[in-house]
Amino acid sequence: MPLMEADYKEHNVQKFVNTRVSEIKNNVIYAVNTKDETNVEITADTIVNALGSKKNVFDDSKLTVPFTYVGDCSGERTADIASAIRTGYKAANGI
Known part of the structure; x- marks a missing residue:
């Protein structure tokens, strides 16, 4: 985890915890x-x-930026960690 945190900091990644998306x-x-x-x-x-x-x-037709689902919410069978990682990997390669 410390390596990921360092990478987030290096790339100015913001994290939002305890946050609920409204729209x-x-x-x-x-x-x-x-x-x-x-x-x-x-x-x-x-x-x-x-x-x-x-x-x-939700209706994502009005978005003009790339949008993808990963993990359990991707709609794929992701009950195991390998499947969840695969959807994240595919999303990252598409960005």
Whole structure:
């Protein structure tokens, strides 16, 4: 984990924990911090959805950035770690 954290820092990756997505519109992710109920807006150039244990389908036709599902919410049978990793690997190669 320390190597990943160092890589995140090197590439200015922001992490949003305790955050619930409310809407994705015009390439902006609107969310709420569940601890203090503050609003969060994240402008995205790529969106990778790895949320939930099943696919959360929404109208992504208005997005102009790449969008993909990975892990359990990809719709593939990902009950095992190898399948989940495969969907993440495929998504990363497509970005």
